[in-house]
Amino acid sequence: MIIDKYNQRAKKINSLLCVGLDADYEKIPEKFKSFEFPQYEFNKYIIELTHEFAAAFKMNSAFYEARGDKGLRELKMTMDYLIKNHPDIFTILDAKRADIGNTNNGYVKSTFDWLGFDAITLNPYLGQEALMPFLERKDKCSIVLCRTSNPGAGEFQDLKIQHRLLDLANIFGSWPVFLSKPLWQVVAEKVSKVWNKNKNCMLVVGATYPEEMKKIRAITREVPRDISREMTFLVPGIGAQGGDLEAVVKNGLNSEGLGLIINSSRGIIFSDDPKAEAKKLCEEIRQCRKP
Ligand code: OMP
Secondary structure, eight states, X not given: OHHHHHHHHXXXXXXXXXXXOOOOTTTSOGGGGGSSSHHHHHHHHHHHHHGGGOSEEXXXXXXXXXXXXXHHHHXXXXXXXXXXXXXXXEEEEEEEEOOOXXXXXXXXXXXXXXXXXXXXXXXXXXXXXHHHHHHTOTTSEEEEEEEOSSTTTHHHHTOXXXXXXXXXXXXXXXXXXXXXXXXXXXXXXXXXXXGGGGSOEEEEEOTTOHHHHHHHHHHHHTSOTTTOOOOXXXXXXXXXXXXXXXXXXXXXXXXXXXOEEEXXXXXXXXXSOHHHHHHHHHHHHHHHHOO
């Protein structure tokens, strides 16, 4: 299973840290801008400083697409470098893709087969039927947005969805009983109980919403273990967005003491000392994981 790649790396180096290679050209230090491939050179520098603490690397395609064909080339060069030099580190393309099924085939080919990523972030809005080209790839991970980290996440995600409880409706005759739950909860249930039949799904749960994370972890525990192990969450929002690490670890760990990929991008890569920042966050996570 593809999740084993992440778990093995996390156990081997005792880390749940994901370093976000969000190499925003405007923000990378001037010295890299004189190179022919500035984002690639910057990424190599960050990878070599931080890999000993990194269970995963995540690249947000926006920062590469912004530079057109140059950026895409450097995204590919960075992936080639990671695959050659650090093949045991889990890699995530953060592109929040999803379209109708036939179009998704193109994204599957570019992300998994051309670029070689282990995982991609996906928007669930089009539904399981459309996302099948991703979900059918047992050798790759589909990371579905559930509760995002941004302040306005609730605009849609908090909308209450009504469910008719058919059994009770039958018992009470013409008096139907309705239950309502927020959309993020419906997504968590669907993905963990239905979409994850190939055991290759994860959920995005922002560090800025630890109470929701607690509920989402509880939902993943309702799934029988022979059908699915407790899902892993990609957790952005630590560092620059001010998420609460202690609460994330307390509320988000699964029963194996794993189940979290804790990302920090700007807080590490644009700090004065990226190695020291990665080490610090890695150690803070270790500290929080201690029983
Ligand atoms: P920093 O805030 O610099 O640590 O970066 C966070 C990274 O995670 C960026 O690449 C975001 O696009 C991404 N992200 C979020 O910040 N919030 C989310 O809810 C989801 C993601 C993501 O899918 O990774």
